[in-house]
Amino acid sequence: MSTTLERPATAGPAPEPPPPAPMRSSRIRWILVGLVVVLVLALAKGILPRRARTKAVATVVAQNNRAPAVSVITIDTAPGASTVILPGSVTAYATTPIYARVPGYIGELRVDIGSRVRRGELLARIDAPELDHQVQQARAVVTQDSASLVLAAVELRRWRLMLTADSAVTLEEVDIHQATYNVALATLNAAIAALRQLLSMQSYERVIAPFDGVITARNIDLGALVGTAGSVNGTLLSGQSAALGSLFELARVDPLRVYVTVPEDNANGIAVGKPAVVTVPSLPGDTLRGHVVRTSNSLDPAARTLLAEVDVPNRKGTYFPGTYAEVQLQLSRPSSTLRLPATALVITAGPPQAVVLGAKSTVQFRTLTLGRDHGSWVEVTDGLVRGEKVVLNPPDLLKNGETVKVVPTAPSTNVASTGG
Secondary structure: OOOOOOOOOOOOOOOOOOOOHHHHHHHHHHHHHHHHHHHHHHHHHHHHHHHHHHHHHHHHHHHHHOOOEEEEEEOEEOOOEEEEEEEEEEEEEEEEEEOOOOOEEEEEEOOOOOOEEOOOOEEEEEEOHHHHHHHHHHHHHHHHHHHHHHHHHHHHHHHHHHHHHOOOOOHHHHHHHHHHHHHHHHHHHHHHHHHHHHHHHHHOOEEEOOOOEEEEEEOOOOOOEEOOOOOOOOOOHHHOOOOOOOOEEEEEEEEEEEEEEEEHHHHOOOOOOOEEEEEOOOOOOOEEEEEEEEEEEEEOOOOOEEEEEEEEOOOOOOOOOOOEEEEEEEEEOOOOOEEEEHHHEEOOOOOOEEEEEOHHHEEEEEEOEEEEEOOOEEEEEEOOOOOOEEEEOOOOOOOOOOEOEEEOOOHHHOHHHOOO
16 A cells, blocks of 8 residues: 655745845944944044144143243443434534724625635725824824924934033923923824824725635625614615624634534543534535534533534535534443343333343343443443343243243344444
């Protein structure tokens, strides 16, 4: 008997077999990669910025703790001489008004304003007929008195001969004739003196130049009535600045005097004989060289200035009296004076200070007493010692006792290389 095996009936389709193992491993790997990416993004947003900030703060702290770098110079004495430029006033070496000494009329006029004249040159001639007649009269008196003296001398000689020959006359009579002769001699001498006086006055009819110079004012015209000082007809336009009553104004313009008012700080440095250079702003490029010839040797109590005079040649006549000028004077100072660049000064509410480099590169603020100010540098009279090192351009935040780092100084900033 044969047996047949039959499959049992099923209600639905058969289930799918499970996926293979390699497919499941790839999915897990991608999941892990995603987790790692998320973790990296979280670190980038939180931990890394915090580390950057921490590093920046550390850098700032390190910079703040680092010693500031500074340049220093060595203090040295100032040179024996320096210069200063001061305003000055150019004046004529000599200026004089010329007056009439005799009354009369201007009969001849030889010069005008701007005329250059020599000493003794005729400027004008005054017609004074009254004076001329007085001179003639005085000459006649001298002639008359001379004749009287001759007669008295003859009489005296005759009476002396009679006295010595036969004693026909007495000694008293001879003495009388001697007195007559003496009176005649005195009268003649007086007449001669009067004549000389009138001749001297007559010489003033010729108005002459007392020195070489330039006529700067003319107050008369031909035919003007003139007299003694102050009695001129009138003042012309050309003589408005001249002395009242003068005929002319004469100025000597070679050499010229230049007056300078020196401040008290520079007064001790001015010495007679020191060279000076005079320049006029209205004449650029042209200079005059002279010397200090004299000083007032006393300060003006109101302005605290010393008056100094510089004489300069003016052979070409280029410079005019009354011109404004700038005078460069050479000053002398004690060799112990120290000099400090202006950039090393610390100016605060108190007195000026300087930052001195001490031991172990520490700085110390030092109060100074200053002398003359020369612009790029100043004189130091107290507060520093020769050979000390001073900080140039000290930082604003630099503190007393702080440690600094010294860097090389440029040659142009060294005190020893700056000009006086």
